[in-house]
Amino acid sequence: MDDAQPITTLSGQIVQMGHLDGSLIERMRHEALTAPAPWKAEYGEFQSGGWWTTSLMNASGDAADVRIADGSARPTTLLQHMPATAGLLACLGLNYMWVRLARLEANAFLWEHRDYDELEQAERHRLHIPLQTNTSAFLVTGGTKVHMDGGRIWRLTPTYAHGVCNLLGPDRIHLIADVYTDDAYARLTKHAQEPTVDERLPTASEADLSEHLATARRLADLGYTAAAEQLLLRLFYSFAMPEGTAYDLIAGLHTALGDAEASKRWTAAKSTLLALAS
Structure with missing residues (x-):
């Protein structure tokens, strides 16, 4: 067994950013629950089962195309059924690589992993907007668990080892946007700060x-x-x-x-x- 010590600080691995209007989030949540989404169970090696995604923006325009890759994203047919969501994405004005909805069912896990290794070398970032969540749904990174609560945009640095679980339900639904660095992204992250509530996990003996x-x-x-x-x-x-x-x-x-x-x-x-x- 490796004798290395676990990371015990978030060190910018996850930060919280701007607040979003509650009524907008509720409209987006309704769209995520009712739009005709072709949910796909992809990345089976990363999960226990119960993790589903569908694409809102990607290079192909196909909502069922969910294995991310570099490219210039355009709206999928699914996004046409989600005007509030489309409006926010347009308002943010970011350089999108991929935008998805991700649904994690109760008693489901994304196992410890890193992301982006298979992609081209470029400065990119992952944003999360929780649309539906619960306090038993949390992310673990750096030996710390964080519940990404609603009403704001979060940034995750997925090149650090991390995992996600939803212990009790209901379903956790996030909008996840992978974006390239540009001036719009810099403005969005200008006042980013580490989570105000997190919990250090006990060190395993x-x-x-x-x-x-x-x-x-x-x-x-x-x-x-x-x-x-x-x-x-x-x-x-x-x-x-x-x-x-x-x-x-x-x-x-x-x-x-x-x-x-x-x-x-x-x-x-x-x-x-x-x-x-x-």
């Missing part, structure tokens, strides 16, 4: 990890291997741990079970999801 690994082993011995893996993956949302610890624990579990192929698979998953050099 060796005893904590050993206890959970033993529980996972018992599950696997009973034939519930997928449940054992998910138990270990969810530790990221309960403890501050060195980066990739959950993946190391799963690989170690499979080694102990005598499944070298599965151990290699999870070691490779760690490299892929955290964009580590092979």
Whole structure:
């Protein structure tokens, strides 16, 4: 297991920016819930299931095209059904690479990962506008959990390892915009500040990890291997741990079970999801 210490400061990884009008957010939420969205379950390797996206702006103009890539974004047919949302995006005047709606169901997780590694080298940023959320939905980054509450724009730096969960529901729905740096973006972020409310996770001790690994082993011995893996993956949302610890624990579990192929698979998953050099 890596002896490195977990990051225990947000260090600009997530900041809160301008407030938005409550009535506008409510109109946008209504549009997100009622528009004929072709929700897609993409990036299966990043999630437990229960994470769905649909595109509002991208290079193809196809709302069902949800695997992000660089390009000059244009409105999809879905955005034509969402005038309040389209109006805000136009008003912000940003240089959009991709704009999506993302819906995270109850008891759903996006596993620890980094983003943007597969894209071209360019200065870009990710903005979140929560349209529907609840206090059991939170993001973890740098050993800290943050609930992105509504009524404002948030900026996430997704090149840091992070993950998201929605424990109890209802569905968490965010508008997510990936944008390139320009003057409009600089104006938007001029008064950015770190969250006023966040919670540092307790640091995982060796005893904590050993206890959970033993529980996972018992599950696997009973034939519930997928449940054992998910138990270990969810530790990221309960403890501050060195980066990739959950993946190391799963690989170690499979080694102990005598499944070298599965151990290699999870070691490779760690490299892929955290964009580590092979």
